[in-house]
Amino acid sequence: MDILTDIILRAGRSAVELALFVLLPVMVVMLSLMRLLEAKGVLDRLVHVVAPVVKPAGLTGLGVFAALQINFVSFAAPVATLTMMETRGASDRHLAATLAMVMAMAQANTSFPMIAMGLDFGTTLAFSIIGGLIAAAVTYHGFARTLSSQEGPVDETLHHRVAEDAKGVLDVINRAGAEAFKIAIGAIPMLVLALVAVQALRTSGAIGLLTHFLAPALTAVAIDPALILPTLTKYVGGGTAMMGVMDEMLKNGSATIGMLNRSAGFLIHPLDVPGVAVLISAGRRVAGVWKPAALGAAVGIVVRAAGHVLLS
Template identity: 75%
Template sequence: MEILIEIILKAGRSAVELAFFVLLPVMVVMLSLMRLLEARGVLDWVVARLAPLLKPVGLTGLGVFAALQINFVSFAAPMATLTMMEQRGASDRHIAATLAMVFAMSQANAALPMMTMGLDLALTLTYSLIGGLTAAAATYYLFGRALSNTESRLDETLHHPVAESAKGILDVINRAGAEAFKLSVGAIPMLVLSLVVVTALRSGGAIDALTRLLAPVLTAASIDSALILPTLTKYMAGGTAMMGVMDEMRKAGQISVELLNASAGFLISPFDLPGVAVLISAGPRIAAVWKPAALGACIGIAVRTVGHILAV
């Protein structure tokens, strides 16, 4: 019992430190910047100019906005945009392509804090864009080609606060700060639980046993066995939990900067059990197209994975 309590306390301390001293400062700055750009109309300008360029891969203006949200806000931020697409009459085919893109791109709530661990953000964002566009195109032209292409009259106006005065700017920053605090606090339970489970499995020898079992396969594929733990954590508990485990492993010297960057292509995305569950809850039409979107996302993540490995 004493061992369990010790594990829980250690995991809790690590989770709180990661949430408040790494995740919170990064999210406050990035969310404030994004919300200010949004309020000043800069994002509207960017979306308006990118939308025609990305239309051939199955993305609309709202799809472009979802890409900015996943890369610079958090994995849950595109939920509101997906809901808007559903309510404003976007076709099932466009919704599927946008969802696939979101599944395949890097999530800001994991990628931005992991810069402190040595993650190359420029490389991550570059391959996030390439992988997301590949996923969208694969879904629109291949996996989702049988979906309805019928659209209602689509209103792609982005409704958001306006910052035309000092008070307006301060209000936007305060709302962004509150949103960042909510995201950081909301991450603590999953971080604590995942770190407790991971530490318990490691102490009980389960991770070592699994590593020995998979060693021949991993060796043949030239894959470092140190990736077993963060990979299991990522796909079962989500990107934030993976970030917590990766932080512990980096501090212990079990993961190098090179390995961290080489694995970012398949470890940093919302394509995991919690991420998929959250995103498809945005609406019934989003949930209905998750299968073709997931297949397209697999293509996009594969492209990202190869890109990261070759670049490191």
Template identity: 70%
Template sequence: MEMIIDVILKAGRSAVELAFFVLLPVMVVMLCLMRLLEARGLLDALVARLTPLLKPFGLNGMGVFAALQISFVSFAAPIATLSMMEQRGTSDRHLAATLAMIFAMAQANAALPMMTMGLHLGSTLAFSLIGGLAAATLTYHVFGRHLSAVEENVDESLQHPSAAGAKGVLDTINLAGAEAFRISVGAIPMLVLSLVVVGALKRLGIIDLLTQWLTPLLALVAIDPTLILPSLTKYLAGGTAMMGVMDEMRRAGQISVEQLNASAGFLINPFDLPGVAFLISAGRRVGAVWKPAALGGCIGILLRSIGHGFWA
């Protein structure tokens, strides 16, 4: 019993520190910046310029906005855009391509805070874009070619608050700060639970056993066994939980900056159990196209993993 209480207390302390001292400051700054750019109409202008360039990849205007959201806000941000796309009559084929792109890209709620651990943001964003575009293209032209391409009066305009005058700017900042606080606080339960499970598995020796069993297999493909723990955490509990485990491993000197960057392709993306479940809840049609989107997303993640492996 004493061991369990000790694991819970340590997990709780680590989760709160990570949420409030790492995740919250980054989310506040990035969300304020994004919301101000939205309110000023600058993001709309950027989306309008990029849309013609990205149409061959199977993306429309709102798909471009979803890419900006996952890259600079969080993995949860595109859910509103996916829901809006479904309501406004975007075709199933475009929905699948956009969902695949989101699955394959690096989510800001993990990538941006992990800069403090030594993650190279420039290469992460570059490979994220490459993987996302590859995932969208393959889904639209190959895996989702059987889906309907019929658009039903699509309205791609995006509704944003106004930031006219000092009061409008202050209101936008306050709303963005409140949103960042909700994201950070909402991450705490999953962080605590995942860190408790990870801590218990460590104390019971299960992680050591898994590492021992899997080391020969991983050696065949030149993968470091120290990545077993963050990988298990990521795909079972999500990217934020993985970030918590990676933070502890970096503090303990168990993983290097080179290993962190080499593994970013398959560790920093929303394609995990919590992420997939959350994103496909955006709507009935979004949930119906998750299979071709998952296939495209896997190819995009594979390309990102290869790129990060060679770059690091």
């Protein structure tokens, strides 16, 4: 019982420190910047310029906005945009392409805090965009080609707050701060549970046993066996849980910054159990296209993973 109590207390301390001293400050700054650009109309103009370029990949103006949200806000931010697309008449085929893109891209709530751990954000963002566009294209033209392309009267107007004076700017910043605080506090339970599970598996010897059996096969294909733990954590507990595990591994020396950057392509994205569950909550039709979207996203993630390995 003393061992379990010690594991829980150490995991809780690590989770709170990571959420409040790493995740919260980064998300406050980035969300404030994102919301200010949104309020000033900069993102509207960017979407207007980029939308025609990405149209061949099966993306619309709202799809571009979803890409900005996943890369610069959090993995849950595109849910509102996907809901908007569904209710505003976007076709099932366009919904699948947009969902695939979102699931293949790097989630800001994980990538930004991990910059402090040594993550190369420029490379991560570049391959996030490349992987997301490939995921959308192969979904729209391949996995989702049998879905309906019929669209209703689509309204792609982006409704958001404006910041025309000092009071408006302050209001946007305050709301962004509150949003960042909600994200950080909401991450604590998953972080605690993930770190407790990891410490328990380590203490029991389960991780060591699994690593022993898989190490020869992984080494044969040039994969570091140390990635077993963060990979299991990521796909079961989500990106935030993986971030907590990776932080612990970097601190105790069982992981390196090089390994972090080489693995970023297949570890930082919302194609995991919690991520998919949140994203398909956007609406009935969004949930109905998750299978072809997941297949397309997997292609995009493979491209991202290969890119990180080659450049890191």
